[in-house]
Amino acid sequence: MEPKIALVTGASRGIGEAISRELSKNGYITYAASRGSNEHQNDNHLIHLPMDLSSEASIREAFSIIEQKHGVLDVLVNNAAVMINKPFEQLEQEDWEDTYTTNVFGPIQCIQRAFPLMKDRGGRIINISSIMTERPLPQSALYTSSKHALNGLGEALAEEWYPNRIFLTKLCIGATYTDLWKGVEGFTQDDMLHVDDVARTAAFIAQTPLHVRMDEIKMTPPKGVL
Structure with a gap:
């Protein structure tokens, strides 16, 4: 059987690394x-593939490698994201540009380049979203608005x-324990999802046959957002 091909962004650590490992483990x-x-x-x-979401040339080169080696792409996981927590009135133009470049404009380019590699045999695009698009927290206006943009797309x-049997799934997750939370007072690993929880769900979506459409899956810790 011809192997399936997947691409995960933001895969050097945390959720992206876990999803990459889980997909590779599943063939x-x-x-x-x-x-x-x-x-x-x-x-x-x-x-491991070099890709800088702030560089159109870097994205083009990464997809060119996949196209030359395989000619197809079955799964794209848009996981890479940055989060800047500040009061809205303190946000600067650079904050907006950096966040939207990584969280919105980079994924847009990835999705555009994934389409021709998926259109002949179908595929799945998984956009990692956040429960804050439904239950926002204070000082999250920048991150939350960027995730709303990706959700709408x-x-x-x-x-x-x-x-074309290309299905997009919003994987909406609550607080997930990564290195960003280490040492943060008042939050422990026991209060959050684990990266492997998210990875197993992403792999489930990826492996579901293409006669099934899944527009959204929501997963949170027992407390909800946190």
């Missing part, structure tokens, strides 16, 4: 894309591309 040739990809070793199913393309 996908998985490209784990990040700016620090050269720091990791490859194996037969897990290949995915919902529109789900209607546009289903005739």
Whole structure:
């Protein structure tokens, strides 16, 4: 059987790394894309791929590698994101540009380049979203608004591309324990999802046959947002 091909952004650590490992464990040739990809070793199913979401040339080069080697892409996971927590009145133009470049404009370019690699045999695009789009927290206006933009794009393309059997799923997650939370007072690993929880769900979406459409999956810790 011809192997399935997956690409995960923001895959050097945390959720992206866990999703990449889970997909490769399930037989996908998985490209784990990040700016620090050269720091990791490859194996037969897990290949670290340089990609800077702020650079159109870098994104084009990464997709060119996949196209030349395989000619197809079955799964794209838009995971890479940055979060700047500040009061709205303190946000500067640079904060907006940095956040939207990584959280919105980079994924848009990835989705555009994924389409021609998926259109012949179908595929799945998983956009990692946040429960803060439904239950926002204070000082999260920048991050939350960027996730709303990605959600809206995915919902529109789900209607546009289903005739091609290209399905977009919003994987909406609550607080997930990563290095960002280490040492933060008042929050413990026990209060949050684990990265492997998210990875298993992403792999479930990826492996579901293409006669099934899943527009949204929501997962949170027992307390909800946190």
